Amino acid sequence: MSDARIIRVAGAIAEASPMGDVALYELVEVGERKLLGEVIRLDGQVATIQVFEETTGLGLDEPVHPTAGSLTTELGPGLLGSILDGVGRPLHAMADRSGDFIAPGMSIPPLDPKVRWAFTPTVSSGAEIAECDVLGTVEESPGLVHQILVPPSTQGRVAQIDAGTYTIEQAIGALEDGTPLRLSHKWAIRRRRPMARRLAGDRPFITGQRVFDFLFPVAEGGSVAVPGGFGTGKTVIEQSLAKFARADVMVYIGCGERGNEMADVLHDFGRLTDPQTGRPIMDRTVLIVNTSNMPVAARDASVYLGMTIAEYYRDMGYHVAVLADSLSRWAEALREIAARLQEMPGEEGYPTYLANRMSRLYERAGRVETLGSPSRTGAVTFISAVSPPGGDFAEPVTQASLRVVGALWALDTGLAHQRQFPAVDWDTSYSLYVEATSDWFSREGSSEWSTLRLRTMQLLQRDRELREIAGLVGVDALADDDRLILEGARIAREFLIGQNAFHEHDAFSPVTKTHALAKLLWDFMTRAGSILRDDAGFEKLDLAAVRLAFGAVKTAAPTDMDATVSRAADAIANMGAT
Amino acid sequence: MTPRAPTVRTYSGAASAAGPLLFVRSTLRAQLGEWVQIEIEGQAERRGQVIDVGTDITVIQVFEDTLGLRPAKARITLTGETATTTVGKDLLGRALSGTGAPLDQLPIAIGEARRPIWGEPINPVRRRNPSDFIETGVSAIDGMNTLVRGQKLPVFSAPGLPGIELAADIVENARPARGEPFAVVFAAIGITERETQTFVSRFRESEVMQRTVLYLNQASDPTIERLLTPRVALTTAEHLAFVHGFHVLVVTADITHYAEALREIAAAREEIPGRRGYPGYMYTDLASLFERAGVLENGEGSVTQLPVVTLPDGDITHPIPDLTGYITEGQIVLNRELHQRGIYPPVDVLPSLSRLMNAGIGKTRTVPEHREWANQLYAVYARGREAKLMAAIVGTEGLASEDQHALEFTDLFEQRLIHQGRRRRSLEDTIEIGWSLLQTLPRDELTRMSETTWQAHAARDQDEEKPK
Numbered sequence A: 001m002s003d004a005r006i007i008r009v010a011g012a013i014a015e016a017s018p019m020g021d022v023a024l025y026e027l028v029e030v031g032e033r034k035l036l037g038e039v040i041r042l043d044g045q046v047a048t049i050q051v052f053e054e055t056t057g058l059g060l061d062e063p064v065h066p067t068a069g070s071l072t073t074e075l076g077p078g079l080l081g082s083i084l085d086g087v088g089r090p091l092h093a094m095a096d097r098s099g100d101f102i103a104p105g106m107s108i109p110p111l112d113p114k115v116r117w118a119f120t121p122t123v124s125s126g127a128e129i130a131e132c133d134v135l136g137t138v139e140e141s142p143g144l145v146h147q148i149l150v151p152p153s154t155q156g157r158v159a160q161i162d163a164g165t166y167t168i169e170q171a172i173g174a175l176e177d178g179t180p181l182r183l184s185h186k187w188a189i190r191r192r193r194p195m196a197r198r199l200a201g202d203r204p205f206i207t208g209q210r211v212f213d214f215l216f217p218v219a220e221g222g223s224v225a226v227p228g229g230f231g232t233g234k235t236v237i238e239q240s241l242a243k244f245a246r247a248d249v250m251v252y253i254g255c256g257e258r259g260n261e262m263a264d265v266l267h268d269f270g271r272l273t274d275p276q277t278g279r280p281i282m283d284r285t286v287l288i289v290n291t292s293n294m295p296v297a298a299r300d301a302s303v304y305l306g307m308t309i310a311e312y313y314r315d316m317g318y319h320v321a322v323l324a325d326s327l328s329r330w331a332e333a334l335r336e337i338a339a340r341l342q343e344m345p346g347e348e349g350y351p352t353y354l355a356n357r358m359s360r361l362y363e364r365a366g367r368v369e370t371l372g373s374p375s376r377t378g379a380v381t382f383i384s385a386v387s388p389p390g391g392d393f394a395e396p397v398t399q400a401s402l403r404v405v406g407a408l409w410a411l412d413t414g415l416a417h418q419r420q421f422p423a424v425d426w427d428t429s430y431s432l433y434v435e436a437t438s439d440w441f442s443r444e445g446s447s448e449w450s451t452l453r454l455r456t457m458q459l460l461q462r463d464r465e466l467r468e469i470a471g472l473v474g475v476d477a478l479a480d481d482d483r484l485i486l487e488g489a490r491i492a493r494e495f496l497i498g499q500n501a502f503h504e505h506d507a508f509s510p511v512t513k514t515h516a517l518a519k520l521l522w523d524f525m526t527r528a529g530s531i532l533r534d535d536a537g538f539e540k541l542d543l544a545a546v547r548l549a550f551g552a553v554k555t556a557a558p559t560d561m562d563a564t565v566s567r568a569a570d571a572i573a574n575m576g577a578t
Numbered sequence B: 001m002t003p004r005a006p007t008v009r010t011y012s013g014a015a016s017a018a019g020p021l022l023f024v025r026s027t028l029r030a031q032l033g034e035w036v037q038i039e040i041e042g043q044a045e046r047r048g049q050v051i052d053v054g055t056d057i058t059v060i061q062v063f064e065d066t067l068g069l070r071p072a073k074a075r076i077t078l079t080g081e082t083a084t085t086t087v088g089k090d091l092l093g094r095a096l097s098g099t100g101a102p103l104d105q106l107p108i109a110i111g112e113a114r115r116p117i118w119g120e121p122i123n124p125v126r127r128r129n130p131s132d133f134i135e136t137g138v139s140a141i142d143g144m145n146t147l148v149r150g151q152k153l154p155v156f157s158a159p160g161l162p163g164i165e166l167a168a169d170i171v172e173n174a175r176p177a178r179g180e181p182f183a184v185v186f187a188a189i190g191i192t193e194r195e196t197q198t199f200v201s202r203f204r205e206s207e208v209m210q211r212t213v214l215y216l217n218q219a220s221d222p223t224i225e226r227l228l229t230p231r232v233a234l235t236t237a238e239h240l241a242f243v244h245g246f247h248v249l250v251v252t253a254d255i256t257h258y259a260e261a262l263r264e265i266a267a268a269r270e271e272i273p274g275r276r277g278y279p280g281y282m283y284t285d286l287a288s289l290f291e292r293a294g295v296l297e298n299g300e301g302s303v304t305q306l307p308v309v310t311l312p313d314g315d316i317t318h319p320i321p322d323l324t325g326y327i328t329e330g331q332i333v334l335n336r337e338l339h340q341r342g343i344y345p346p347v348d349v350l351p352s353l354s355r356l357m358n359a360g361i362g363k364t365r366t367v368p369e370h371r372e373w374a375n376q377l378y379a380v381y382a383r384g385r386e387a388k389l390m391a392a393i394v395g396t397e398g399l400a401s402e403d404q405h406a407l408e409f410t411d412l413f414e415q416r417l418i419h420q421g422r423r424r425r426s427l428e429d430t431i432e433i434g435w436s437l438l439q440t441l442p443r444d445e446l447t448r449m450s451e452t453t454w455q456a457h458a459a460r461d462q463d464e465e466k467p468k
């Protein structure tokens, strides 16, 4: 037992002495209420602790106890569908204990120790096993097989392993050296899980958002930063992806954001079903929730917790998407802690190690060949919102993200004010995954995919230039060709890139629909171009009918897709007929 | 769950003082957030709060003015408790100071309990999705940027713009759907004597006062006390909402004064300043206020917040509105040009937004066509405003005909829909005015309006005319 006592408290930081034998990043219980804390600095006998719970009422001289462990989480069946706070405590269990409001000083493990799981071994006694080998399986949710993995850095020969129903605390077998085998194991969340090697991403993460799939795709295992001022649509994007994008498992991290948004997520995710499996999407989702009024140090932990859970499912051979909203709040937590420690500040008060920490975090995304046998490939795709002050991207968190991500989905306040959603600024956004994913799109989408994409990008660029000119001389002064570009771009903005997240049938766009709209756009451009070349005059184009037809395709129910597409094709063909 | 009995300890003499801070040596078992009384002979008692505890030095933030405070002469009492306030239904109808002392010549409210003012966070899994419409009586809000129970929707004003007046109109006119129990908690934070008088007399004269609690921290009151006022108000609001089942609207005016008090403390502590001198933790601090809005899964009442923020220099990228916007669920933005043209309330709907609107409108809540109606009005108005800029350069003749129509529409929209003066306008009237404006435009320019909705409205119009 340690004699350590609190000698200082300020904000989320406490200092204790004499701390005796503790390690950096060791977990400690702080004060009489046993608040969860983590040692972040050691100086002689004085330990500096960041406290993951509310510190109001914490007093001098209260005891501090080391736990000999670091901030870990329990990885095993039962994570899917759970809702955890930043340090991994299930929020429902917390509500059972403290009611509608969160009280400090609760310690509850993420997995329910009472649930029993039916385990089927895939190895037998006598087998030589090593880290990340698959020991057997548990059906975690209908259709999702949870591979029970040998914990990293464990190896030996299996003495015994039996099929049966077990809780996560019971042994499912043992190694010859006596090490028990269980359904779950612990992992220190700040440490990345090992893997055999990194693989290049070769297929897109289908987001169901046309502007991303078509113009700025991301590969499975890729990473994307989504910066934008307030109200530009970051959360709507993250939530739309969590609901509709194609991945086996979704980890949604609400880091330092709104409580009502989480209520919205809980409400929707419980109701919506995954079109691929027909199951509630909550069954494939882990929610990590640390709202802006919950303790700031736990924001720091929440991001690592989410990554760790994602890597764990990756290691089973799944594709996992991590949706973090917002990484800026995580960075601000670092800044707040650093300021309390009176560390030398870097740019805008952020600690000098911010960029370093961020790149290590982003690097936990990727497509990998996992350790262990049988051999598996899995991926973690990381999409993180960034909230730049004043919407100005020249700030440390956005800039540090840009150094490491493979794609930038830049959101623009001006576009959001025009209600052009998703408010993706097509001039500044980019994707380095266009080439890696183009094979897949030409195979599964259409052979013209890349051509259509390039032409659309050029159209949008030219549109911007022309609109500036039109602002000076008036639209009427433009040549017909140029006016056509304006009209085409308007169609592209409204019906192809624009997507209403709140419309039942527009919220998710399958690749086929995205392609159909892109193709119609260029059919329109071709047809209109030839009418104009015949000197028919701009008024001859029946734009109203065409626009209505585009709108019908955009919002068509899946069963009406073909019919609306052919009506749109007719409307285009009939232009200039009168 | 208090770990040990709070003990009252008194020390004589502080080591030093600086601005609003007092530094005390070797305080026995001081607790973070502990409430402190500071007495000096011949001076009024001051109150403070422990913001940094250390075996060497403990830092106390003093809420009253420290002018004339001699640290060596101070008697400092640590109370063993964190700040609390009296809550109860009997506070309704009362005018109180920024920390809850009576200002209305009535006796001190007895209340039902004392509650810590630093509310605990609502467990997100116990929140209910906000989805009930609150009628504010303001077209620009009810029609275009609907407020719902449990939302936090700030008014972004600027010096000289009537942000507080708009808030006061809403206090007077707001009603929840279905006539459920409704209350208002109004926290004035550093507003002028004149403004305070206007409200107090306005509210007093109407029956509104009976359902209102006023907390008034005026410009002349101690600045640091401003850090307490909104928390005291929110604690009362939470009690009325979650214990008594009221739908409570909390108006806090002005958050800019609150943020300035926050900056003052940060500067006195010689903290590393963040953007424009405001502390790096301002986001977290403001969130600890605004996140106290909400509806509980198993509760009757709700807390809705309508903070007023005065944009310094009218700059929306200033850290105060910027961080507010990052926390709140939208914003109502006032515009100087509209104000100068006599439009009241001068709400610019283009940058305004209610993020929870979708959940609060539609068939069972407002009118079925609400979303399409608002989208269509917004689209034409946005186009018209752009056309206006363009027309300034190329003249109206240089505009495409659709742009010309939108331009004419823009004026009508501002005059008829946005402008309403001080009068309350029902949602039905707002919707009808909107329709009549849309009907001035050719049908094929209303691309956001589906044929079904259009026809449904036409049919309704006919039905209404027939009986005549």
Ligand SMILES: Nc1ncnc2c1ncn2[C@@H]1O[C@H](COP(=O)(O)OP(=O)(O)OP(=O)(O)O)[C@@H](O)[C@H]1O
Pocket (backbone or CB within 6 Å): A228, A229, A230, A231, A232, A233, A234, A235, A236, A237, A387, A421, A422, A423, A499, A500, A501, A502, B325, B326, B327, B354, B355, B356
């Ligand atoms: N795809 C979309 N379709 C329709 N509306 C949208 C879409 N994206 C955003 N919006 C609108 O914009 C609003 C703000 O979006 P969102 O909450 O995602 O912003 P944000 O960038 O996360 O802001 P903050 O940084 O303040 O959290 C939404 O409430 C919605 O009204």
Ligand SMILES: [Mg+2]
Pocket (backbone or CB within 6 Å): A234, A235, A236, A257, A325
């Ligand atoms: Mg957001």
